[in-house]
Amino acid sequence: MPVPGAVRDSVLSERSVRFTKEQIAAYAQASGDHNPIHLDDDFARSVGLPGLIAHGMLQMGLMGVVAAEAAGGPDKLTRLYCRFAGMVLPGDTVTFTAEPAGPGKLELRAVNQKGEAVLTKSSADFNQ
Amino acid sequence: MSASGEPRNAAGAAGRTYPPVTFRIEAERAAEFARAIGADPAAGVPPTFAAVYSLGVTAPQLFGDTLAAVDFARLLHAEQEFTWSRHPRPGETVTSQARVASDIRRRGVRFVNFETETKDEAGAVVCRSRALFVIRS
Numbered sequence: 001m002p003v004p005g006a007v008r009d010s011v012l013s014e015r016s017v018r019f020t021k022e023q024i025a026a027y028a029q030a031s032g033d034h035n036p037i038h039l040d041d042d043f044a045r046s047v048g049l050p051g052l053i054a055h056g057m058l059q060m061g062l063m064g065v066v067a068a069e070a071a072g073g074p075d076k077l078t079r080l081y082c083r084f085a086g087m088v089l090p091g092d093t094v095t096f097t098a099e100p101a102g103p104g105k106l107e108l109r110a111v112n113q114k115g116e117a118v119l120t121k122s123s124a125d126f127n128q
Numbered sequence: 129m130s131a132s133g134e135p136r137n138a139a140g141a142a143g144r145t146y147p148p149v150t151f152r153i154e155a156e157r158a159a160e161f162a163r164a165i166g167a168d169p170a171a172g173v174p175p176t177f178a179a180v181y182s183l184g185v186t187a188p189q190l191f192g193d194t195l196a197a198v199d200f201a202r203l204l205h206a207e208q209e210f211t212w213s214r215h216p217r218p219g220e221t222v223t224s225q226a227r228v229a230s231d232i233r234r235r236g237v238r239f240v241n242f243e244t245e246t247k248d249e250a251g252a253v254v255c256r257s258r259a260l261f262v263i264r265s
Contacts, residue, residue, distance in 0.1 A: 015166070023164070030157075030164035032184055047201065056205050057179045061165035064176040074167070074215065077175045081209040125211075 012070035012106070016095045017062055019054050019088055027058040049087070056084040063096050063108055063119060070098035070106055071126035079125035082108070086118040094118055104128050141196040141240065145227040146189040151181045155218035173218060178210045182246045182257045186226035190242055190261075196228065198240060199263055207260035216254055222246050229258070238263040 028034050033055055036043040044052045060082045068074035088094060093113045101107040104126055110119035158177055159169035167174040191200050216222055226244040233239075239262055246255040 017166070027164045030161040031180055033179075057176070057183075057208070058165065060208055061161075061167075061174065061176040061179065064174065065165055065167045068167075068175065074171055074175050077212065077215075079209070079211045080175060081207070083207045084205060 010099045011097045012100060013066045013098045014095065015062065015066050016093055018093045019090050021052065021090045024052065024054050024058065024090065027055055027061070031055065031057060033057065051089055054088040054090075054092075056082070059084070059088060059094070059110060059119060062094075063110055063122060064124075066096040066098050067106055067108055067124040067126075070100075071124065072128075076126040076128075077124060078127055079123075081124070082122040083120045084118070085120040086112070086116050088112065088118050098124070140231055141193075141198070141228045142231040143228065144193065144196055146186060146193070146225065148223045148225040149185040149189070150221055150223045151185050152221045153177070153181055153216050153218055158218055173215055175210065175212060175215055178212070178246070178255050178257060181216065181222050182210070182224050182244045182255050183208070183259055186224050186244045186257075187242065187259070189226060190228070190240075198261065202264045204262045204264075205259060206262040207258075209258045211256045212254060213252070214254055216248065221249055222254060236265045238265075 024038055028038050038052055038055050041051045063082055064080050067080060068077050071077050094110050096110045098106045098108050106124040108122040108124060111117055153173060158173045161177050162169040162174050190196055190198055224244050224246040229241040229243045231240050242259045244257040245253055248254050
C-alpha cells in the first residue's frame with residue numbers, strides 16, 4: 001500500500017490537494033453542476049451522506065491536470081479514465097499521481113490522507 | 129425532452145438516443161474552469177472541460193427523460209472515460225449527441241452506460257464520453 005506522502009521513484013507527476021468548501025463551490029460554478037450534495041451540508045446529510053462531498057468530476061479534473069503534466073502537456077492527452085471509489089469531503093487531502101504504464105500510457109492514483117484510494121483503476125493515454 | 133425509440137420499461141432504456149445539443153466554448157468559461165481545477169488558463173481548454181461541453185449538456189437529457197426513469201437521487205457516477213481525437217479551442221462550437229449504450233440490472237442495482245459523441249463544426253468527432261451511472265433501488 002502506498003504510504004501517504006512518500007514519492008515512489010517512478011512517479012512522473014504529483015499534486016496534493018486539500019479540499020475546501022470554497023473550491024468545491026468554485027467547481028460547481030465553473031462546471032454548472034449545482035447538485036446540492038456538493039453545496040449544502042444539511043441537504044447532503046438528508047440523503048445519507050456525512051456532509052457535502054466533492055464532485056467526482058472535480059477529482060477527475062485534478063487527476064487530468066496531473067496526467068497532462070506527465071504526458072508533456074494537455075494537448076497530448078487522448079484518453080482519461082477514472083473510477084470513483086471513495087467520497088472526498090472538505091478537509092480531506094488527496095494526493096494525485098501519474099506513473100508510466102507502457103509507451104503512451106499512464107497509471108493514475110488518487111489517495112487520501114488515510115491511505116484510502118478515492119480513484120481506482122484509473123489511467124490515461126497520450127500521444128508521445 | 130423528447131427522445132427517439134420505443135417506450136421501454138424502467139430497467140430497459142438501452143438504445144434510447146437524444147437530440148444533438150450545441151455548445152459554444154467561450155474563452156472566459158474555459159479559463160474559469162481551468163482555475164477551478166488548478167490548470168493553467170493560458171494552456172487552452174483543459175481536457176476535462178469535456179465535463180461541460182460533452183457530458184454536461186447531455187446528462188440532463190437523460191435525467192429529464194421520464195421514460196428512462198433514471199432516479200437522480202439514487203444515482204452514483206461510478207466511472208467516467210473521455211477519449212479525444214483533439215481538444216477543442218475557445219470560440220469553437222461543438223455538437224454532442226448521447227445515447228444509452230446499455231442498461232442492465234443486477235441484484236437490484238441498475239447499471240446505465242451513457243455515451244456521448246461530440247463533433248466539431250466540420251462534423252469530425254473530437255470527443256467521446258462514457259459515463260457509468262449506478263442507480264440503487
